[in-house]
Amino acid sequence: MSLVEKARAVQELFSELEEEAKTFHQEGGLGCLSGCGFCCSNPKVPASPLEFLPLAFDLESKGIADEIAKQLAMEEEPGSCVVYRKLSDDGKKGFCGNYSQRGLICRLFAASARRNQKTGRKELITCKPLKEEKAEAYRVVSEKINDTMEIPMASQWYTRLSDIDDHLNQLYPINQAILMALELVLTYRFYTQGEEGTAQ
Structure with missing residues (x-):
């Protein structure tokens, strides 16, 4: 499977999750707070290069992948997600600058569950x-699920992502994962010279 094919497989997975998450939000009435950038x-935030391949291809198609990769490579300390747009000094208010290409971790938050190891x-x-x-909506939804x-x-969604490429699904701080995805895409484009088209 080529890098483009892997990115498309990730996008297909995201589309499936989007439908399930939409149903959950409609039934539960609970989702992320508007304008919140707490996470x-x-x-x-742990993320993998694989879940950000669609973002990397999108940025490459817009001609800004190399610039963002250089910016990330110069970070001395891991920073908040490079596509996050802060609207407050403390960074707790803001929005995603590329919402349609956000990673799996972003899609699962407030739209998925884990099983408690002790209680099940x-x-x-x-x-x-x-x-x-x-608080009340959270309590009600916690009971309903x-x-x-x-x-x-x-x-289950992380397992399905690993099925696409287990090696690229290793977790790193989010900007490191995005940088790795960008480097993969830039290298891929250098050698294929765009023959296969974008992942869009």
Whole structure:
């Protein structure tokens, strides 16, 4: 499978998840807080180069992949996601600058669950601000996902991502993962000279 084919496979996976997440949000009425960047501002968010291949191809098609790769390579300390746009000094308010090409971790947050190892119960993967500001909705949804409400299980989606390329699905701080994806795409384009088209 070529790099372009892997990126397309990742996009197809994301499209499937999008449908499941949409159904969950409609039924549960619970999702990320509007304008919140609490998670996006965290430089330690774990991500893989594989989940950011679509983003890397998108940035390459816009002619800015090399510039962003150089910017990331110069970071002395891991910073918050390079496509995150801050709207507050502390970085806790903002928005994604390339929402359609966001990674798996971004898509799963507040739209998936993990299973508690001790109790076996499903736990919504979300943040402190959402739990505090929508406490009652969070409580209700937490009960429903352990009853009849369907919710994407994060582990299953990571397994499916690994099935595309286990090696490229290793986790790193988010900007390092994006840099690795950009370097892969730039190298790929250098050798193929765009013969296969973009991953879009």
